[in-house]
Amino acid sequence: MARSGVRYEDVQRAIDALMARGEAPSVHKIREALGTGSFTTISEHLREWRRLREENRDVPPPQGMPTELQALAEALWSQAQEAANDALVHYRQEADTRVEEAHQQVAGAERRAEDAEQREAALxxxxxxxxxRLDERTREQAxxxxxxxxxxxRLTRAQQEVETLQSRLEAARQEAREQEQAHQQALEALQTSLEQRLQQEEERNESAEARLMGLLDEARQERxxxxxxxxxxxxxLERQLEDVRxxxxxxxxxxxxxxxxxHEAERAQVTAQERETELQRQNEELAGRITERDRQLAEQAEHWQQREQQMEERLWASLEALRSEWRDARERAEDTTDSPAPEREDPA
Structure with missing residues (x-):
């Protein structure tokens, strides 16, 4: 959007002044004529002025005049438009080129500004x-x-302690030397006493050795x-061991x-058990066979009983049929006996 500093009317007046001097309008010339305003705003107003001029270029001259005058006016208008177009083609191209360059410069400036801002942010x-890091290093240094x-x-205290210990060590060394001298004297006295006691022990050992030899002889005999x-x-014991063996x-x-x-008794028992098991199995099998045979005999008896009953029923049925036939025959015979004999005709 255009800024409020430079209006379209100001740009249009500057363009009219440039056109009156025979100069083609451009962003730089308009900026110089106005003495203020941004190139972006002036460029937008210049494009708007060109758009309006292109729209009004083909507007015909006013009507209501004589035909010859109108034709002359139209011819002059066409010639003026062609001349203006021919004259403005170069300036228009130059202006467009400069505007494009200005846009590119603005874009480059904006990119450089963004780069500068990014570098500034990075810095x-x-x-x-x-x-x-400086604060951390300062804290670390502190x-x-x-x-x-x-x-x-601590080093100072340690040095003081070392000095104290050295003095104590020197005193301890002096005390150790004194104790060593006293110990040496005591050792000499002890060695003298031990030599005396050793001599006494040797004498006692000789007498004890004599007694020990006698005891050894007695021990050998006892052994x-x-x-x-x-x-x-x-x-x-060997003889007893042989007897025991x-x-x-x-x-x-x-x-x-x-x-x-x-083992033989166990084998016989196992054989007897197996025989007993076999006998039990045979008894069970025989009992099963007997049961099956009884069942079959019962079925056969029932079957024969049914057949006997059926034959008896059939026999009674036949007997009843014979009785019925006999009664029928008897009745027919009685009917024949009771009826008169037919008369014979005379053959003559």
């Missing part, structure tokens, strides 16, 4: 990020400085006697025979 974001101060203080007694006991072998033989007899 602003980058600056904000750098500020944040934290590191605090840690450094704490470590320095020999014990070995002899042990050998006799071993011989007796013989008894065990006899018991094993008896046990084997008993197991064999038990």
């Amino acid at each position: 602003s974001s980058r600056l904000t990020e750098l500020d944040q 934290q590191l400085q605090a840690e450094h101060d704490a470590l320095q203080e 020999q006697a014990a070995e002899k007694a042990h050998a006799g006991r071993e011989q007796r 013989a008894q065990h072998k006899a018991r094993e033989q008896e046990l084997s025979e008993a197991q064999q007899a038990r």
Whole structure:
């Protein structure tokens, strides 16, 4: 939309002034003539003026004049339009080209402005990020400085403790040297005492060794006697063991025979059970056959009874039929006897 700073009437007056001077109207010339206004607004008004001029170009001259004058006016009007069109073709093309260039420049300027805004936004974001990182680094530096101060203080205390420990170590070393001297003296006294006691122990050991040798001789004699007694006991035990082995072998033989007899008895029992089972099965089969035979006999008896009843019924029916026939024959005979004999005609 056109801005409210420059109106269409202002642009039209500037165009009329340029046309009066014989100059083709353009955006730059109109801008110079007006001294104000944006190129976009002037370009829109210029396009509107051209559109209206194109619409009014083919309007015929007013009617109501003489024919010759009207024809002359129409001819002049056509010539004027052709001359104006020929004169304005170049300016129109140039104006359109400049307007298009202006539009392209405006679009380029807008793109550059957008790029600049984007770069500005990116730079602003980058600056904000750098500020944040700077704040973080500042905080980290402050934290590191605090840690450094704490470590320095701890180092000072540690150095003081080391000095204290060194002094205590020196005192402990001095005390250890004194204790070592006292210990050496005590060791020398103890060694002297031990040597004396060792000599006394050696003397006592010699007497104890003599007594020990006597005890060893007695122990050897007792051992020999014990070995002899042990050998006799071993011989007796071996004989007893042989007797036990013989008894065990006899018991094993008896046990084997008993197991064999038990196996035979078990086999006989199994055979008897199998025989009993077979007999039971045969008895059951025989009982089934007897039951089936009884059923068949009952069915046959019932069948013969039914046939006997049927034959009896048929016999009675035949007898009744014979009786009926006999009565009929008798009645016919009686009728024949009661009726008179027919008269014979004289053959002459």
